[in-house]
Amino acid sequence: MHEISLVQGLLKQLALLAAEHGSKSVSKVRLEVGPHSGIVIDSFKFGFEVLAAEIDLTRHARLEIVIPPLRYKCCYCGHVRQTERLPETCSQCAKTLLVPDGGDGLILLQVEME
Amino acid sequence: MCDDCGCVSPGHHHVVDVNQSLLAANDALARKNREHIEELGAVAINLISSPGSGKTTLLEKTIERLAKEFRIGVIEGDIETERDADRIRAKGVPVVQLTTGGACHLDAALTHKGIHALEDQLGEKKLDLLFIENVGNLVCPATFYLGEHQRVVMISVPEGPDKPAKYPKAFISSQVFIISKTDLLPYFDFSPEAAIKDARQLNPRLMVMSLSATTGDGFDSWLAYLRSLCQ
């Protein structure tokens, strides 16, 4: 549900960027959504589709979502490992205390405008 | 016209690398909130759980137990109504009700309004503890930093022990995890060990407490934790 307020924030930011660059139309928006960001990507996409279509500036904008890989860090030896899901043990020291390493970002990477 | 490429012609294609968090504006305002809260002398706690887990009841009982020791203020977040604020007001502490009018979470901007409204009530008075009861929801509030010092996530026994695994963000971003309504453990198939194991897997630093607001069981460690924040 909070995806909608985040889309609204994004559209405001796009309006500022367009004004700054004297652009009338946004063609592409590239966004990084971390696997731990708490964002449901489908909800975000849906919100963007609906809300962006209501505004001239973003009517034809394409949303590209980049998902960075999951990374976990060992609390003992600091080893960082890229995996599909939370590993049971550290591959370096075999201890079990692992925490997510970043991956909670929701970052506007790049905007293409005409 | 455009500083990046110096172009003036309309229709020119711009590719702008922004690299900014969508939450940057919220987080900047949250840091201001934190300054405000510290000017009030308070430690702020953002309380996050599903509707009905017992947030307001926990606050009522906490105020009963600590009102003589500490100056407590409350900001209540709900989608609609003043009901929770009325319950807190009946306990005799300053309280502000924020209604989001549909939004499923508090954000830093709305909280900012709440802090100002609370300051208006307080006048020259200070606070030791500021509780912010977030909108009942285990998902959305976790994304929005409000300027709190501590974040407390709660699940009640009837909700089931799988909640940490299903809603990881709230558990990853909190300092304290409360299992509430432990008086109901005999009636539900709820394994506190399983819930705690999943929560700790997500966040090994999480402090865990189990309590019942109805019987007062487990309240001592909660109160000890709050006292430690006020030292």
Ligand SMILES: Nc1nc2c(ncn2[C@@H]2O[C@H](COP(=O)(O)OP(=O)(O)O)[C@@H](O)[C@H]2O)c(=O)[nH]1
């Ligand atoms: N059995 C039991 N019920 C509780 C406890 N704490 C709260 N409740 C009940 O749970 C319901 C919801 O509580 P409330 O504090 O309004 O939840 P909130 O929506 O999270 O603020 C109410 O009917 C409370 O009386 C508890 O420790 N044990």
Ligand SMILES: [Mg+2]
């Ligand atoms: Mg409540």
Ligand SMILES: [Zn+2]
């Ligand atoms: Zn290790």
